Amino acid sequence: MTGSRRRPGSMLLLLMLAACVQAPSFMRPASEPAHRIAVLGWWLIAIATIVFVVVMVLLLVPLMHRRQEIAHADVHGGGGERMILIGGALIPAIILIAVFLFSLPTLSATITPSSRPRYTIEVSGHQWWWEVTYHTADPSFRVTTANEIHIPVGEDIGVRVNSRDVAHSFWVPELQGKIDLIPGQTNTFWLRADKPGIYRGQCAEYCGMQHAHMGVVVVAQSAAQYADWLRGQEAPVTAPRTTDDSLGAQAFQRGACSLCHTIRGTDAHGVLGPDLTHVGSRLTLAAGMIPNTRGHLQGWIANAQGVKPGVAMPTLYLDATSLQALAAYLESLR
């Protein structure tokens, strides 16, 4: 039974994830900066609606009442040119400048946190996944994970972002605005969640074939749960407990897997793909694309190219025993 190996806590997280499957939206803000962005968003929608209605009325009313006159109107006479200048250039310019000035306070309020963040995490963009690094009390030791960011609720968290390949954009609409991940440059911003929950995010800058499958989840939990999680991630892997697990561990080291993936505490030090030290504890695989279950994990290892075409992980031809053992081993890495 694979189910019995899952701790009830992670089952609950999976259920919460299922409940959150509805698309993330800026209209359901769960933090102070997201709330400001939502208010601004509604204002912009209202202004755009008014402009649209006014333009439509100005278009339709004369069309209905003065069909004849319009057909013969001379735009150069009767102030037509002035109308075009005022209605087509001046008024739009005034509205656009006003909207720009109106959104500046939101920009400055969302760009800097209200308090100096105690924690700062690092997020690097890869085609097509997110590398997430946590600093620990020991400055020489960092915890690296992928596609899942845990934060304590009600606290401003500093985030430093960069990219290892092309430009990406990190966007979790319910928590914050977008931030660009640019190769060779570090941008900083911050995250905050005022309600516990699982918030979905998405790469918001076209970055290649699987851009749409570059998702991320932010898990906002109580300070105690967060500390627990981080302690779990800091721990090195435990030695394989079952024969299946040790077969899997051998297959991982022997095969190409260890060239691209790191499992801290083993000889696998690859950095091309996500760190798999605690991959069994994650909610999803392949950047939010598939749930982290035994079946999906096997499907991914057997044919990553079939699941996410173009991905940097090759389809390696494995016999059924190695495949099952690999999946069992990776699932045991919690």
Ligand SMILES: [Cu+2]
């Ligand atoms: Cu991307």
